[in-house]
Amino acid sequence: MAMVTTKEMFQKAYDGGYAIGAFNVNNMEIIQGITEAAKDLSAPLILQVSSGARKYANHTYLMKLIEAAVIETGLPIAVHLDHGDTFELCKSCIDGGFTSVMIDGSHHSYEDNVKLTKQVVEYAHDHGVVVEGELGRLEGVEDDVKVEAGQGSYTDPAQVQDFVTRTGVDSLAIAIGTSHGAYKFKPGTKPQLRFDILEDVSKRLPGFPIVLHGASSVIPEFVEMINKYGGNMPDAIGVPEDMLRQAARMAVCKINIDSDLRLAMTGTIRKCFAEHPEQFDPRQYLKPAREAIKDMVAHKIVDVLGCNGKA
Ligand code: G3H
Ligand code: 13P
Ligand code: ZN
Numbered sequence: 571m572a573m574v575t576t577k578e579m580f581q582k583a584y585d586g587g588y589a590i591g592a593f594n595v596n597n598m599e600i601i602q603g604i605t606e607a608a609k610d611l612s613a614p615l616i617l618q619v620s621s622g623a624r625k626y627a628n629h630t631y632l633m634k635l636i637e638a639a640v641i642e643t644g645l646p647i648a649v650h651l652d653h654g655d656t657f658e659l660c661k662s663c664i665d666g667g668f669t670s671v672m673i674d675g676s677h678h679s680y681e682d683n684v685k686l687t688k689q690v691v692e693y694a695h696d697h698g699v700v701v702e703g704e705l706g707r708l709e710g711v712e713d714d715v716k717v718e719a720g721q722g723s724y725t726d727p728a729q730v731q732d733f734v735t736r737t738g739v740d741s742l743a744i745a746i747g748t749s750h751g752a753y754k755f756k757p758g759t760k761p762q763l764r765f766d767i768l769e770d771v772s773k774r775l776p777g778f779p780i781v782l783h784g785a786s787s788v789i790p791e792f793v794e795m796i797n798k799y800g801g802n803m804p805d806a807i808g809v810p811e812d813m814l815r816q817a818a819r820m821a822v823c824k825i826n827i828d829s830d831l832r833l834a835m836t837g838t839i840r841k842c843f844a845e846h847p848e849q850f851d852p853r854q855y856l857k858p859a860r861e862a863i864k865d866m867v868a869h870k871i872v873d874v875l876g877c878n879g880k881a
Contacts, residue, residue, distance in 0.1 A: 573647055573667070575698070575700045576590070576616060576669075576670050576823075577700055577740065579616075579646065579648065580740075580779035581779075582880065583824075583877065583880070584821065586876075587818070587819045588819075588876035588877045589818035589823055589875045589876070589877065590614050590615065590616055590823060590877055591615065591867065591870055592616035592618045592652075592781075592827065593615070593617060593618065593828070593831060593867065594620060594623065594826075594828035595619060595635075595636070596626055597627060599835075599856050600831060600860075601635050601639055602864075603831075603859075603862070603864040604617065604831075604864075604867050605639040605643050607863075607864045607865070607871060608643065608867070608871065609642070611871050611878040612880070612881045613645070613877045613878050613879070614646050614647075614881045615646070616648045616649075616670070617639070617648070617650070618672075619632055619652060620652040621655070629663075629666050633666065648669050648670050649667070649669050649670065650670040650672065651672055652672055652826070654672050654690070655673075655677075657686065657689050657690055657693070660690045660694065660701075661690075669700070670702065671690065671699060671700075672701070672702040672743070673686060673687050673690040673691075673701060673703060673704075674703075674704045674743075675687050675704065676706060676708075676743075676745075683704075687701070687703045687737040687739060688737045688738065691739055695738065700740040700741070701739050701741075702741045702742070702781055703734075703737055703739035703742055704742070704745075704783075705726070705743075706726070706743075706744050706746075707745055708722055708750055709722035709749040709750070710751040710754070710784060723745065725767055727770035727771045727774055730742060730744075730771050731774050731775065734778065740779070741779040741780070741824065743781040743782070744771055744780055744782075746763050746764040746765070746767045746782070747762060747763040747764050748782060748783060748784035748809055750783065750828075750829075752793075752803060752806040752808070752829050752832075753805060753806055754784065754808050755807045756807075757805045757807060763809070763813050765816065765817075768780065768817065768820055768822070771821070772821035775821075778821065780824075781822070781823070781826070782814070782817055782822045782825050782826065783826045785825045785826050785827060786827050786828065786830040787808040787809050787814065787874070788806050788809075788830065789833060789866065791837075792830070792833035792834050792836075792838075792866075793806045793837075795838070795840065796833065796836055798841075799843070800840060800844065801837075808829070808830070811874050815874055818874065825874070825875060830866060831866070834859070834866045835863060837862070838855075838858050839855045839856075839858075842854065842858055843855065
């Protein structure tokens with residue numbers, strides 16, 4: 571199996587009522603933890619790279635690590651640019667072997683978003699690469715962009731048909747109340763997502779794959795671990811997993827998860843340091859961190875995404 575686009579994955583996921591996990595990767599242990607879980611469960615996979623991850627780890631290192639994962643697992647794996655913000659960045663990832671890119675024009679006016687997205691689609695399609703666009707604006711932090719609480723906006727279903735037709739995008743990220751990072755809902759309030767918007771969008775775009783960003787559930791076990799071992803994240807709250815499962819049964823074919831990986835890794839490493847202050851071999855704490863990622867991703871594949879056995 572080689573690196574693949576998301577085209578076939580999304581078609582099968584849409585028809586089968588499940589979603590593919592799109593996990594953010596930054597280093598070898600994260601890639602290994604995710605891909606080992608997917609291999610054990612025979613799950614299709616999207617590994618996504620933000621521009622920050624690309625700056626941190628270098629394009630070539632990440633590509634070679636992902637190539638190694640394809641060889642080791644034999645799985646269909648899509649390599650996706652997460653939150654591309656310029657044509658030049660998308661072009662560089664396409665030229666460098668990514669199979670899928672996101673052009674996130676959601677911070678621009680509607681017309682500028684259409685123009686930029688269309689430009690990326692034309693280049694990507696000429697090179698056999700698929701494109702994810704975004705309509706609506708999520709709150710939270712992604713790379714250098716911070717959307718303050720109250721400054722986000724839900725996707726307007728009345729715009730989606732026009733946007734997809736004029737740009738030619740292959741999938742669409744929408745805003746229905748999720749947000750980036752570990753603080754998604756106010757403590758003491760009941761998390762809510764606008765499933766009515768998702769329903770309306772899917773009626774207007776029959777058979778079209780929808781993407782959910784900001785979809786970490788901020789697993790309490792890892793937040794507790796971080797707080798127990800010297801961290802300070804008391805108000806971290808994520809998207810309840812039953813809501814993600816419901817979205818995966820609907821038109822959502824791609825569910826983005828980054829914060830849960832960070833929490834699993836950081837919680838486990840904090841615990842290791844606290845319990846074994848004498849350790850100084852990085853393998854001693856990166857190995858359990860990689861195991862924690864593997865277990866967490868296996869849980870997502872089976873209990874949230876429903877894509878086990880679908881590779
Ligand atoms: O949506 C953003 C992802 O969590 C990536 O985060 O840009 O800090 O790598 P990053
Ligand atoms: P989380 O912060 O909820 O993990 O969202 C990640 C994401 O949407 C990456 O694009
Ligand atoms: Zn995102």
